[in-house]
Amino acid sequence: MPLKTFHNLKKSRKAEVLQVSYEEFVFHSYKNASVSNIVKRLGIAKGSFYRYFESKLDLYTFLxxxxxxxxxxxxxxxxxxxxxxxxxxxxxxxxxxxxxxxxxxxxxxxxxxxxxxxxxxxxxxxxxxxxxxxxxxxxxxxxxxxxxxxxxxxxxxxxxxxxxxxxxxxxxxxxxxxxxxxxxxxxxxxxxxxxxxxxxxxxxxxxxxxxxxxxxxxxxx
The missing domain is CATH 1.10.357.10 (Tetracycline Repressor, domain 2)
Incomplete structure (x- = not known):
């Protein structure tokens, strides 16, 4: 489930993270969905993403x-x-x-x-x-x-x-x-x-x- 860093994000930024993440899993299967694609669209480093969620499965579970x-x-x-x-x-x-x-x-x-x-x-x-x-x-x-x-x-x-x-x-x-x-x-x-x-x-x-x-x-x- 989301880590504290995600909960501390502004409401608009949280919404953006969720929208981009949902789009990735809507248009790709779970196996083919990529955290790299998500962070690229969000304009953040991959390491920053793992301060929001522990793993791709953690993100998927929350979604x-x-x-x-x-x-x-x-x-x-x-x-x-x-x-x-x-x-x-x-x-x-x-x-x-x-x-x-x-x-x-x-x-x-x-x-x-x-x-x-x-x-x-x-x-x-x-x-x-x-x-x-x-x-x-x-x-x-x-x-x-x-x-x-x-x-x-x-x-x-x-x-x-x-x-x-x-x-x-x-x-x-x-x-x-x-x-x-x-x-x-x-x-x-x-x-x-x-x-x-x-x-x-x-x-x-x-x-x-x-x-x-x-x-x-x-x-x-």
């Missing part, structure tokens, strides 16, 4: 946690809203994440890359930590609504949580494949991360939610 917690910060508000049912929480959570992706494209694609790069042991560990946290949270949510009598009690909560997690990833893979959206190219050329409107994206989300609903909702006679 991962920073992006992940930025992306889920609205979730707590949704979970506290007792008027929402399980599927409304999922829908609004998906919407918030899409809005995050539009506002923070670098952090968004960084996380998308992370989920594709699990062939590296260190990255696989980071991915698994995030996945376990997300699945445990969703599993507890499933149990909560099963106890309320609004979700099928016969469905294993952990299986349901895995399905929801994979469905969320599937939305982005679908948009990339079916809608031919090149996330990285859009960022590189200064375009929006999505070539679709929020309304068009939410139509896709609704289709995926319908599949989740079909599997988890209690069937009425």
């Amino acid at each position: 991962t946690k920073n992006a992940y917690y930025l992306r889920i910060q609205q979730l707590g508000i949704l979970l506290e809203d007792m008027s929402l049912d399980f599927f409304e929480i999922l829908k609004e959570n998906f919407r918030n994440k899409i809005l995050f992706d539009i506002k923070h494209p670098l952090e968004s694609i960084f996380l998308f890359n992370l989920f594709q790069e699990t062939d590296t042991n260190e990255i696989a560990l980071l991915y698994n930590n995030i996945k376990h946290e997300a699945i445990n949270l969703t599993k507890n949510l499933v149990i909560q609504f099963q106890e309320k009598g609004t979700l099928n009690p016969l469905v294993d909560p952990e299986v349901a949580a895995h399905f929801v997690f994979q469905t969320q990833l599937g939305i982005y893979e679908y948009l990339s494949f079916s809608k031919e959206i090149n996330f990285k190219e859009n960022i590189k050329t200064g375009q929006k991360v999505f070539d679709l409107s929020e309304e068009e994206i939410m139509e896709v989300v609704e289709e995926f939610l319908a599949i989740i609903r079909n599997g988890l909702e209690i069937k009425k006679d």
Whole structure:
């Protein structure tokens, strides 16, 4: 995690370090990303960089946690809203994440890359930590609504949580494949991360939610 020297930087300089670092890992795999490229763009010596972070992995770990917690910060508000049912929480959570992706494209694609790069042991560990946290949270949510009598009690909560997690990833893979959206190219050329409107994206989300609903909702006679 960041060393004291990094924390002592001015806010604007911290933001610059993060932006350059995110760009390096967005446009290169973890293996091919280079600290040398980062320090060159920042105009600092390599030794100075290691006063900010202990290693490339240390930097990558911080970028991962920073992006992940930025992306889920609205979730707590949704979970506290007792008027929402399980599927409304999922829908609004998906919407918030899409809005995050539009506002923070670098952090968004960084996380998308992370989920594709699990062939590296260190990255696989980071991915698994995030996945376990997300699945445990969703599993507890499933149990909560099963106890309320609004979700099928016969469905294993952990299986349901895995399905929801994979469905969320599937939305982005679908948009990339079916809608031919090149996330990285859009960022590189200064375009929006999505070539679709929020309304068009939410139509896709609704289709995926319908599949989740079909599997988890209690069937009425």
